[in-house]
Amino acid sequence: MGRTHIWAKCAALGLAVACLGAPTKARAGQASDDRMVLEGVPGHAGGRLVVALRSEPKTLNPVLAVDEPSREVIRCLSADLIHINRASLKTEPALAKSWNVSRDGRQYTLQLRRGLRFSDGAPFDADDVVFSFQVYLDEKIDSTQRDLLVVGGKPITVVKVDQYTVRFEMAQPYAAAGRLFDGVAILPRHLLEASYKGGGFSEAWNLSMAANQFAGLGPFRLKEYVPGQQVTLERNPYYWKADRAGNPLPYLGEVMFLFVPSEDAQVIRFQAGDTDALSRFSSENFAVLQKQQGTKGYHLDDLGPGLEYNFLFFNLNDLGAKNLPEIAKKQSWFQDLRFRQAVSAAIDRDGIVRLVYGGRATAIWDQVTPGNKLWVDDKIAHPKRSVERARELLQSAGYSWKNGALVDPRGKAVEFSILTSASNAQRTKIATIIQDDLSQLGITVQVVPLDFHAMVDRLQSSYNYEAAVMGLVSGDADPTSEMNVWLSNGETHLWHPNQAKPATPWESEMDGLMEKQLVTLDYAKRKQLYDRVQEIVAEELPVICLVSPNILVGAANRVGNFRPAILVPYALWNIDQLYVQ
Amino acid sequence: MTRYLTRRLAHAALLLLAVSVFSFALLQLAPGDFFAPLKLNPQISARTVEGLRAQYGLDRPWPVRYGHWLRGVFHGDLGPSFAYNSPVAPLLAVRARNTLLLTGTAMLWAWLIAIPLGIVSAVRRGKWSDRAGGVVTSALLTIPDLVLFLAILLLAVRSGWFPTGGMVSTAFGELSGRGRAMDIAYHLFLPALALAIATLPALVRHIRSAMIEVLQAPFIRAARAHGISEYRVLLRYALPVAANPLISLFGFSVATMLSASLLVEVILSWPGIGPLLLEAILAKDVYVVLGTVMLSSVFLVLGNLVADLLLFAVDPRIRMES
Amino acid sequence: MKVESNLNSGRTEPLLRVTGLSQQFVQRRTLSRSKFTVNAFSDVDLALFAGRTLALVGESGAGKSSLARCVALLDQPTAGKIELEGRDLLALGRKALIPIHGQIQMIFQDPTSAMNPSRSAGEIIAEPLVVQGEGTKAQRRERALHLMEQVGLDPRSEGKRPFEFSGGQRQRLAIARGLALGPRVLIFDEVLSNLDALNQSLILRLLADLQRSHSLAYLHVSHDLRLVSEFADDVALMCEGRIVEQQDARKLFESPKHSYTRDLLATVQSVDSILLERSA
Amino acid sequence: MRDCWARPVGDCLETLLAVKNLNVAYRSADGSTQVAVENASCEIGAGEVLGLMGESGCGKTSIALALLGLLGAEQAQVSGSIQFRGKELLTMGEREMREIRGSGISMVFQEPGIALNPVMRVREQVAEVIHAHKQMSWEKCQEEAQSALVRVGLPDTPRIFSAYPHQLSGGQRQRVTLAQALACEPALVIADEPTAAVDARSQQELLRLLQQLQREMGIAILMISHSAEVQARLADRLMVMERGRIVEQGRFEELYRRPSHPCTRAMLRAPMAADDAEELDFATVT
């Protein structure tokens, strides 16, 4: 499962930064060559790139895919209207060659590229876009993307203006709307309309279908799927991008995804030269690979901290209705800010960085990692670990020690349990280190590894837990992708989700800040608002942020134009430009 | 004979039915379902998750779902995979084929190695070579399968002589028919070897003790007393008689083989039912788990049935009674 | 010194009377589940008298052992009656039958397998007493030692395990155990056939002594007509599950009625007659 | 030094087998040894039947196994001398020994039910013996085997030839083992209680057959049996064993008429003196 718990998709809500919106005038003329030209070093055509996937893609249906392997493959097969450039983290034109935003920020008019064809040769136009959004928004389909496309409580409406123009309307101004289109793959109406209308859409485009049943606008198209082994993609001859020398993209003749079920096996196969690129692997394996970097034909990159943040949080839910008296009693500690501060002060973040990540991680004190350069707040304090300070804080809150064990003001010994996901070795290790750290405060901690489903059940339904170590990845650098986490009525407001009204003043303040940044168009103003959110997190410690692991990638030396990014998909985002020597 | 077969098959069907009921019930025990983790996705609303649940009928009580599933089974439908958005049966079919290829090969090797080894150590009972062999097989028994497989993997990685995973190389598509077979054999070698080594020690011990028992039988002494050469005594007299317990052992070893192959497949990335099962277990893709469990039960039942039929073919004493 | 007696005369009441006893086995073949029935024996009438030995003779597979086991109440017959002094034993419940077991005891062909190898001789002999809950531990031991002496075993070897005794000694051990509960009927199942000639005669002597002193009724199963001629008062000949001839021993040997009996008798030759034949 | 007194009077047979001071001691699992045969000496002339009697467990079978070299070094210690046709068997190599087994000295086992391979057709079991000693094709061996089976009085039908042992009666099975033993026309047959496992009628038939074959083929037999009647029918001379020692040997009739050892007397069921019996009861006999 690795770090995939973190559910945030690359296509996330975001605020189109106003400057990006500067609409390029649609080029007149019906030039069939409405191709997008990319800068960058031209490469060689042909060749095959082999990449490992942790598990098989479950479906190639962009509407239904929820798991990362499926999305990884779908990304190569499809295209979106407006794309977030992984290197710059800014939006850029894709199938939409340009777009206009109305004055009130509620209307987006997109000019589509002309003369584009799906990978089966069928032409692409506004009808495909309208159809795609119709499907995504259909309540009966249960697309997980639907929720993204609901702004201000109402679904976006899509109108075909002409064959190559579409207009989107939102219920309220929505600053990050440009980013919203990222990852929303445009579907071929000619292939999918029948199954959609016929009610068989939930089975459409699963992998048991013949390759010619699929088509997309991405750089590649499906060639062959061998269950349990691999899926092979071939170059899409109708792809709509070219390099600056005018060569059609992509360069690669084929992309092969091998199914390699474990991280270790992936590392081994990369080391053996079976695969050409590698991402999402542990720092320990990074170290193993590094030792042989010189002799084998690959190179490794440590891109520094990504967008993942790992944290410890306590159960602050209102347990009135649940029959959990034991936990309810302990909540008097958890609700005490000084207690949380003491815990935060006692945790050896550097120790975690060193022992769990071999140094390839960064200690953090709030949710925005140093990797998110646009939004990180430099003013957040980074206090060193101090057991003394922790003791002072506890003493001031009325705690004392008896035979070395911490007791609360009522004389009850302080002990609690930390849930972790049994399948995530790193987080279990973090919890173990916290356990040891807190034992120095006289706190007895039990680490309870549960299988992930059971853990989610406790966090989200039964609230039968005391504390937990979790991690989240922002799918996008933009704070909008985190709305659900910081809004008090959010479902991922982990420590106390789905609040009817904010339980604490600071949560109420956060709600205000998050909602305001959503409709603010100016980056600087939004940054100010989000900085305040970060400060609240650092001060009130609803989650005690601990560490952000670095993004580690590797690629065979023969892969050209390899420019990994800290945003998913770390290594292959520019697969249309990759080539092999 | 046919009567016997139908009875056996009826028993097997009953067993499979029981396995399915209990498995289904067990699968409901652990909290959380396939869609639970989606709740943690900041972008997916609870309503959507409920919609997905309803779509797959997860909101209904399990006996109802079981009935539905069972009805499907009789029409060749093993239920849907949540993760794959597709029926389970075709998912399983290909992987079952690969698993059979792997376990079949490993089984063949294990028996081909174990039979001579077991015989030799039974004949040389108590001699140093037997004792040394005993220590080696016991030592192999004590090594956890997991560590053994990883060590083999390490060997492959360090030496570079063998592929480190997968069933075919990336250039498989360009190969000729013969080249393809060679390629599969090349990839099959290490996982099959690992599996064979893992099952070998127990086999050798069993074969050894079965042979020792037969070699102590009076008719062996009688054969020797008639001046029949040791070689013929072993092959013509002892082995066919020892075959009887060994064939039963073969039936049992199918189960051992299957559970060991799960690990091998995961560690050496063999595209069999192992990785599928593990993934499905962790993701709570219940019908896939159920299908896999049923499949391995079927293998198990078939293994025993084949063993019985073999016994019937080999042992005239059994043959004559009916 | 054999008493002239006719089975049918009814001069004395028999101690144990068996009437119309039959047993059927339902068998299954290994690989086919079809059932078929086998008659172990059918419609058997026997009478055992105190102080007399009835020999049950027949070839292997004739059903002698099955019959003996049923009479010893070890197996359940399918039909018929077993009466001990007029009391129908088969009509008794499990509980009521327990003390009856003390009255009828059986000695097996292979004494080795009939004794728990991990017990000492003393324990083995005392076991029936333990089962029936008789006496204290000390009393039981005393009785065991007495019994050992009675059957010609050295009481000092009470602590030895069965495998430390020789075949003949083991059979004596088994007899001692059979006597422990003071039975009135003893059933011997081929107790002589695993022994050499010497031991055979010694055991026979022992049995005769015991019979005399305890006035026991013996049912002695054997396939060896020559031996039977040495000890039997009455002989019942069994062939394929049926009693073909039942007779006073002397009469039977002198003038067998049934052809089967004659055939069987023809095989019995004394050493002298063989030597005579050879030299001729 | 030959025991001339034990030779049949007037018989001037060539000595086939001479056993001198044979000792057999079994090794048990705990390293100790258990003596089974002690200082046994005897001779068998060509065509002679020597009876061997003794109570069960007295070492009769051990002698038989020692003669055939079937007691492995790890199993038992065998010392002394066994000369067959003048050749020392105890020091003989395994290959040579194997050639003697079956064709020079062969053996009929006590229980044919377990001495025959349960999963091999009887014709093949006999053919195997022939195949081991004669340079013949397998087909020829099978034919020979059939005639060997017919010679021991089995009906000449394919049903018998291709039967498995469990399909035959006890007497028939014993005839198969007899056919095996006689297939290669050995000079000496060791018959270990050949009739103990069959019923009375078959027993007689078998003994008659054995007697007849012995005369026809001129083979010598070491007849091991505790039955006086069996010995009386075949044995020229008799040897009585007790607890691993040979206590008496001589012409059968002489021993029968005038047994000198109480054990012999008991074995042959000769009239016994009361004091002898008392003496035997506790001390000797078991």
Place this chain on the structure above:
Amino acid sequence: MTHRQKLVGALVLLAAFQFLILFAGFFAPYGFAAQDREQPFAAPTTVHFWDTQGHFHLRPFIVDSESSEARVYPVRFFVSGTPYKIAGIIPAQVHLFGVEQPGRIFLMGSDAYGRDQFSRFLFGGQSSMLAGLIAALLSVSIGILVGGIAGYYGGWVDELLMRGGELFLALPWLYLLFAVRAALPLHISQWEVFLLLVSVMGLIGWARPARLIRGVVLSAKQRNFVVAARGFGASDAYLLRRHVLPQTYGVLLTQMTLLIPQYVLAEVTLTFLGLGVGEPLPSWGTQLASLQQFYVLSSYWWMFLPALLLIPLFLVFYAAADALQEIHKTVAL
């Protein structure tokens, strides 16, 4: 060597080993949870007798070359260190050996947290051996109950129980373990959780011993001395208790000695699934489980040491089982 001698030898070795484990606190230089965050994955410390000049020292010493200047720490015996409890009761703090702070002696290297593997191995034995014993006992006792009943009464009872056994072998028990772990309250200690999970495994594992015991009982009840005892009027309970079940003891003991190592290894699987002993408690399972990670496997050879130490230990178990089996066989003859 006779089987009895072999058995005695094996038992002596096992007893010695259990002694080491029982007094782990004394033999281990450190506590099982003591982390040294500066030294994760430290290689085993070399114990020297000769110094760089080639002089011999009776007192062994170690050299710490990690810090900037190499320091020498003599190995001291009967030093006082981390407090522990002898056999879980009597508090003590004397350790067999140790070095002065800040020196560290890692005879078997250190793990990812810089904990002494040797100490963890000894302490880990306590939980693993106990777990193996409990699970094996459970399996065997249910096995004897079910196998005994099935074998003794036969017929449909036998059929039912044995089919049940087959069923048990085929079911996906992993879910039960998941479920048990997930359903347990949070407050009970790791140790209890562990024992509970292991017990569940033991409870599930009855089918194989039951099958074996059934076989023994089946043949035992047909033996003549059982029939004979029935002839004295013995009840079923008496026969089972006095004659039939004692005959299964050999198989039972053999099964126990075989099952203990098997359950110790099964704990590795538990740990693999994250259901093993909770940190920081040690067990052999957790120690072996770290080998599952490729980087550990390929980079830190000393992490193999616990696995290597287990091989001779398990061999002793197997030897004991073999000897038991042989002895049982000869007794049964």
